[in-house]
Amino acid sequence: MNTMNTGRWLIVWGIAGTIGIVVLISFLFWPKVGITSTKSVLAGQSLNVYFTNPVRENLDASKFHVMKGNKKTPAKLSYGNKNASLQVGGLQPGDYTLHIPSKSFGMWRRAEDQVLSFTVIESVQPVTSMKEIENFFERVEPQGRSEIMEESSSEDKASTSGGADHSQTNQQVAGVDEADTVKTDGDFLYDVLNGEGLMITDIRNSNEMVRASKVAFSDEFYANQLYIDQDKVVLIGGRNLDAPTSNMDSKMTGDRMMPTQQMSVIRVYDVTDRTNPKLIRETGAEGYVIGTRKIDQFVYMVTNNQPFL
Structure with missing residues (x-):
């Protein structure tokens, strides 16, 4: 009787071990979805995240979430390219992480990375017209002449007092x-x-x-x-x-x-x-x-x- 019970347990453990090995192999060789994005984006622009396979149609973009440190941060999330890309916008300058929900690409595919780190950088305001440049130089021109005269005066004083402590590089x-x-x-x-x-x-x-x-x-x-x-x-x-x-x-x-x-x-x-x-x-x-x-x-x-x- 004991021999029969031992044999049954060996069969059960053998089946369980086989299932475990199959699951492990399936996990290791499970189809992975590649994810590509830049690590920095200027404030006012959207971070574009690209997937090698589209996100499943019934998954709303709001299921992705953005974290700043340990706090969830509101962001503008939308799909593009027939769900093969995600736009992340509406963020202030700082360091963030984008968290990708499990099963985003279906039951049989998983993302290579579940968390993406990126930085939003404060944007320099560009000059929009030649008029802005002309106005700028009109403002600084009188100041520049004053600085030249002041510098010449200071150089004359320095020449009589032994020179400055260090040179301006x-x-x-x-x-x-x-x-x-x-x-x-x-x-x-x-x-x-x-x-x-x-x-x-x-x-x-x-x-x-x-x-x-x-x-x-x-x-x-x-x-x-x-x-x-x-x-x-x-x-x-x-x-x-x-x-x-x-x-x-x-x-x-x-x-x-x-x-x-x-x-x-x-x-x-x-x-x-x-x-x-x-x-x-x-x-x-x-x-x-x-x-x-x-x-x-x-x-x-x-x-x-x-x-x-």
């Missing part, structure tokens, strides 16, 4: 500062480290310079220019954004390099404590940086944008 026009990769305020040296980070070095003791701090960039941001303004450091750089493609597009462009789009980014750090720089603002604009200038407390950036067709 890369300043060809009085009152207009040009960007550089390394700048100094006389006490500290600021370096963008080949675009990989911001390093501040204490140079008050020329015989023993000390590194005050180093900030590494880990979010695909790179910097190639900087400005300093008292206790603020302004970094000019950008991010390369992959141009998302649909499943059909990927088949057509499989033998070609994925196109990229540039986003120009300005970051402002508070360096009141040189040993602990703090990022206090980030803003950006689509396109490549053509040039930048700093006049007083304002940084002006000119970009060139070539949108994908």
